[in-house]
Amino acid sequence: xxxxxxxxxxxxxxxxxxxxxxxxxxxxxxxxxxxxxxxxxxxxxxxxxxxxxxxxxxxxxxxxxxxxxxxxxxxxxxxxxxxxxxxxxxxxxxxxxxxxxxxxxxxxxxxxxxxxxxxxxxxxxxxxxxxxxxxxxxxxxxxxxxxxxxxxxxxxxxxxxxxxxxxxxxxxxxxxxxxxxxxxxxxxxxxxxxxxxxxxxxxxxxxxxxxxxxxxxxxxxxxxxxxxxxxxxxxxxxxxxxxxxxxxxxxxxxxxxxxxx
Amino acid sequence: xxxxxxxxxxxxxxxxxxxxxxxxxxxxxxxxxxxxxxxxxxxxxxxxxxxxxxxxxxxxxxxxxxxxxxxxxxxxxxxxxxxxxxxxxxxxxxxxxxxxxxxxxxxxxxxxxxxxxxxxxxxxxxxxxxxxxxxxxxxxxxxxxxxxxxxxxxxxxxxxxxxxxxxxxxxxxxxxxxxxxxxxxxxxxxxxxxxxxxxxxxxxxxxxxxxxxxxxxxxxxxxxxxxxxxxxxxxxxxxxxxxxxxxxxxxxxxxxxxxxxxxxxxxxxxxxxxxxxxxxxxxxxxxxxxxxxxxxxxxxxxxxxxxxxxxxxxxxxxxxxxxxxxxxxxxxxxxxxxxxxxxxxxxxxxxxxxxxxxxxxxxxxxxxxxxxxxxxxxxxxxxxxxxxxxxxxxxxxxxxxx
Numbered sequence: 001x002x003x004x005x006x007x008x009x010x011x012x013x014x015x016x017x018x019x020x021x022x023x024x025x026x027x028x029x030x031x032x033x034x035x036x037x038x039x040x041x042x043x044x045x046x047x048x049x050x051x052x053x054x055x056x057x058x059x060x061x062x063x064x065x066x067x068x069x070x071x072x073x074x075x076x077x078x079x080x081x082x083x084x085x086x087x088x089x090x091x092x093x094x095x096x097x098x099x100x101x102x103x104x105x106x107x108x109x110x111x112x113x114x115x116x117x118x119x120x121x122x123x124x125x126x127x128x129x130x131x132x133x134x135x136x137x138x139x140x141x142x143x144x145x146x147x148x149x150x151x152x153x154x155x156x157x158x159x160x161x162x163x164x165x166x167x168x169x170x171x172x173x174x175x176x177x178x179x180x181x182x183x184x185x186x187x188x189x190x191x192x193x194x195x196x197x198x199x200x201x202x203x204x205x206x207x208x209x210x211x212x213x214x215x216x217x218x219x220x221x222x223x224x225x226x227x228x229x230x231x232x233x234x235x236x237x238x239x240x241x242x243x244x245x246x247x248x249x250x251x252x253x254x255x256x257x258x259x260x261x
Numbered sequence: 262x263x264x265x266x267x268x269x270x271x272x273x274x275x276x277x278x279x280x281x282x283x284x285x286x287x288x289x290x291x292x293x294x295x296x297x298x299x300x301x302x303x304x305x306x307x308x309x310x311x312x313x314x315x316x317x318x319x320x321x322x323x324x325x326x327x328x329x330x331x332x333x334x335x336x337x338x339x340x341x342x343x344x345x346x347x348x349x350x351x352x353x354x355x356x357x358x359x360x361x362x363x364x365x366x367x368x369x370x371x372x373x374x375x376x377x378x379x380x381x382x383x384x385x386x387x388x389x390x391x392x393x394x395x396x397x398x399x400x401x402x403x404x405x406x407x408x409x410x411x412x413x414x415x416x417x418x419x420x421x422x423x424x425x426x427x428x429x430x431x432x433x434x435x436x437x438x439x440x441x442x443x444x445x446x447x448x449x450x451x452x453x454x455x456x457x458x459x460x461x462x463x464x465x466x467x468x469x470x471x472x473x474x475x476x477x478x479x480x481x482x483x484x485x486x487x488x489x490x491x492x493x494x495x496x497x498x499x500x501x502x503x504x505x506x507x508x509x510x511x512x513x514x515x516x517x518x519x520x521x522x523x524x525x526x527x528x529x530x531x532x533x534x535x536x537x538x539x540x541x542x543x544x545x546x547x548x549x550x551x552x553x554x555x556x557x558x559x560x561x562x563x564x565x566x567x568x569x570x571x572x573x574x575x576x577x578x579x580x581x582x583x584x585x586x587x588x589x590x591x592x593x594x595x596x597x598x599x600x601x602x603x604x605x606x607x608x609x610x611x612x613x614x615x616x617x618x619x620x621x622x623x624x625x626x627x628x629x630x631x632x633x634x635x636x637x638x639x640x641x642x643x644x645x646x647x648x649x650x651x652x653x654x655x656x657x658x659x660x661x662x663x
Contacts, residue, residue: 057560058434058546060441061284067428079558104282105544109559131282131545135272156286158448163288181286182446 003150005097005125006173009048010208010229018256020174020230021221022210023237023249024051024101024184026069027086028078030241035083036090038241043096045250051128051232052087054080054102061130063185065235069242080106080115084122091123099126099152099173107140116143126150126173134167157181157197164204174208177201177228179215185235187214190224198227222254266512268579273462276585279578281461283441283548290448295463297368302470307367314359315474318392319349321356323475325482325639330609331626338492338632340625342612342642343479345503352615352644353475353503354385358454360471362389365452372396372451376440378405378433379569380412381644382456387421397421400439403431405569412648432563433573437547457500458577461548465505465577472506479639480510487637493518493628496641497621498591499535499571501580503643508589518590521580522624524566525593535564537576538584538591544575551578567596567656568616568649598623603646603653615644616653 013020023042027035042050053066055073062070080102087098100119107115107129119127127149132140137151144151150173155164158181168175179194180187194211201209211224212232221231233252240248268275281291301307315321323344332340345353358375365373373395377383383399390397399421406413406425413423429435437460444453458465458472476494483491494511496504498521511517526534534540537552544553546561554562554574564572583589594602599616602623607613614622618641625640632638646653 057429058438060438060547061445063442064428071429074560079560081558103545105546105553105555105561106559108544109542109555109557130284131548133281133283133285133288135281135288154285156284158286158289160289167285178284178286180446181448183442 002148003125003173006049006099006150009097010174013048016257019225019254020048020208020210021046021253022049022051022212022230022232023047024053024232024234025241026053026055026066026073026238027083028055028073028076029069029238031076032078032082032086035086036093039094041246042249046253046256047096048230049097049099051099051101051234052083054083054100054106056103056106059103061183063183063235065239066184069238080110084118087122087124094123097125098123099128100124101128101130104129104132112140112143116147116149119149120147124149126152128152128154128176130154152176154178155201157193161200164201168201168205171205171207174210174229175201175205176232177209177211178213179211179224180213182213184213186216188216189220190214195227198224202228218252218254221252225254268582269462269466275579275582278550278581279462279465280550281548282545282550283461284445286445287448287461291461291463293368298364298463298467301364301367307363311360311363314363315356319355319359320347321474322478323347325479325486327486328610331606332629334609335626335629337629337634338636338638339634340629341483341491341637341639343475343507343639345475345641345643346612346614346618346645350385350388351647352381352385353472353506354382354456355388356474356506357456357468357471357502358382358385358389361452361454361467362393362395365395365454366393368452370450370452372447373454374398374400374440374443374451375454375456376400376433376436377456378402378436378572379648380405380409380416381570381648383416383421383423384412384419386454386456387416387419390421391419398443399423400426400436400443402426402433402436405432405436430563434546434561441547457502457573458505458579459500459547459549459575465549465579468502469505469509469579472502473509475503475506475641476508476510479507483637483639490514490517491637491639493520493638494641495520495522495621495625495628495638497522497571497617497643498576498580499573499617500575501577503641505577505579507641512588519588520624520628521589521591522620523576523591523593524568524571524620525595526565526567528595529593533565534593535566535572535574536593537574538580539593541575543581546575549578551575551581552584567599568620570615570617571620592624594620594623600653600656602626612642613646613650614642615646616649618643
């Protein structure tokens with residue numbers, strides 16, 4: 001797989017007039033053996049892209065739910081290396097693009113070039129690096145590019161217009177619009193500034209724009225979807241998987257106009 | 262040969278170290294801080310106010326004290342102590358918090374947040390916030406809150422709110438994570454007073470600059486007393502702020518040996534130490550690329566030291582750079598050596614050093630041995646040991662020598 005796979009997902013959705021639903025899960029929460037089953041469950045529920053979190057000891061962008069999931073994964077002995085190995089084994093059974101969301105240190109530890117090659121061989125389409133802003137991405141972006149992996153950038157409520165233009169220039173895969181000032185985790189609603197941000201980015205970007213952080217129900221997903229090309233749900237799904245409520249995940253996903261699953 | 266030292270570069274890098282590895286949400290605030298800081302440095306009014314605070318509130322300048330008894334006891338070089346222990350609140354930490362507090366006021370930020378490990382930086386931050394009328398929240402790991410009950414009360418007495426951090430293992434690095442998370446959510450009206458030469462640019466530079474009053478004074482004082490520069494300058498290193506403040510004004514003086522002392526804890530051959538240079542690898546934590554204690558998978562490890570102020574798993578990015586270039590020699594001293602130095606300085610000079618500073622004393626004793634009596638060794642005595650007395654009593658009298 002490659003970054004083209006992400007583009008294909010959005011092209012298809014555009015044709016049918018639908019929005020992407022992206023699910024975050026913490027790799028190895030519940031053991032790496034369960035990863036394939038989790039991914040297949042999400043595919044069956046109608047998820048379009050899976051953002052696969054890599055556990056890290058110091059996750060500064062994450063709220064309590066994902067922090068806890070990361071600790072469970074680390075306690076189970078999960079590492080970036082093991083996750084890539086597992087993905088390599090199961091990649092032929094996966095139909096949706098996989099985007100890794102990882103803090104930079106575990107990647108630096110493997111080495112950028114080796115990581116990019118391994119990720120490609122494991123079928124990874126994109127990478128999100130929450131602690132690598134635009135200023136620092138040069139050191140890894142060429143390695144990812146050479147291996148056909150998209151580096152997905154984040155845009156936030158504190159990014160002014162000049163900054164948004166900078167981030168849109170050369171963006172790959174999609175732009176990840178962070179809907180709140182703060183860490184990941186459920187909110188009950190978004191302010192007008194969130195919709196304003198999405199409109200601003202949509203006006204500038206020529207890649208799809210997806211909104212995430214704090215989305216915890218279908219209504220919120222629908223409300224955000226009206227202003228962009230897709231939504232990302234993390235903590236809520238992580239919690240549901242942990243509580244054994246996977247069957248409820250499909251209820252989070254806004255209905256598609258095409259073949260409803 | 263004059264070595265021209267100009268770091269950080271325009272991207273906040275010290276050679277291959279430093280930078281800004283933070284969530285996008287913070288980039289605007291860091292740009293603002295950098296711009297405001299650069300403006301403040303050009304503002305006579307700001308510099309004068311800072312100077313007044315350092316003189317009247319902190320109690321500078323601090324003496325450069327000739328430790329004659331210790332020098333005679335060792336029988337080697339002449340040992341001087343830069344007495345940062347005599348500062349208000351008992352350590353060098355206040356040099357930085359006063360500077361950043363005034364900077365926050367200038368930027369119109371009314372809320373201050375800070376991390377603290379043992380509580381020294383938390384107390385120094387709460388102190389300047391009380392004085393400047395700034396709202397103050399201190400994040401402290403759950404374990405540290407338990408161990409440092411008295412410092413928690415001290416901060417509360419000064420009007421700060423102390424938040425106990427349960428996340429992770431409840432230690433200093435978790436407190437930094439919590440402070441960064443709070444900052445991400447409240448970046449509009451809040452300034453983060455980072456306590457060491459760590460974190461994303463411009464923090465390592467700001468903290469170094471505010472701490473470099475230590476080295477600047479030392480340089481003048483030693484010239485006055487000895488008519489020449491010292492042969493060696495020794496400082497302890499956790500994150501590395503007292504060392505960076507001491508070393509920076511000497512960096513272009515190639516004849517001056519600069520020695521940074523990390524904590525070897527229970528020994529570099531055990532799993533319990535805080536020596537990021539000796540035992541770590543280059544990585545990224547809390548916004549900067551630096552030497553870090555980490556496992557095979559790149560997960561950050563907990564640091565250990567008998568002195569709580571040294572148990573951080575990383576070392577400031579500028580130190581990583583100075584190690585790589587060889588300008589500073591980084592060594593380590595273990596718990597027992599620090600305790601022995603703690604006792605020796607207390608007995609010989611009537612000065613009880615902080616356990617952190619005792620690591621520098623331990624190294625300086627070795628550095629002074631076998632040297633001529635006209636050679637000069639300066640120790641940065643970064644803090645006083647009152648805070649450590651009960652712990653040392655437990656270790657020395659309790660029969661526990663681990």
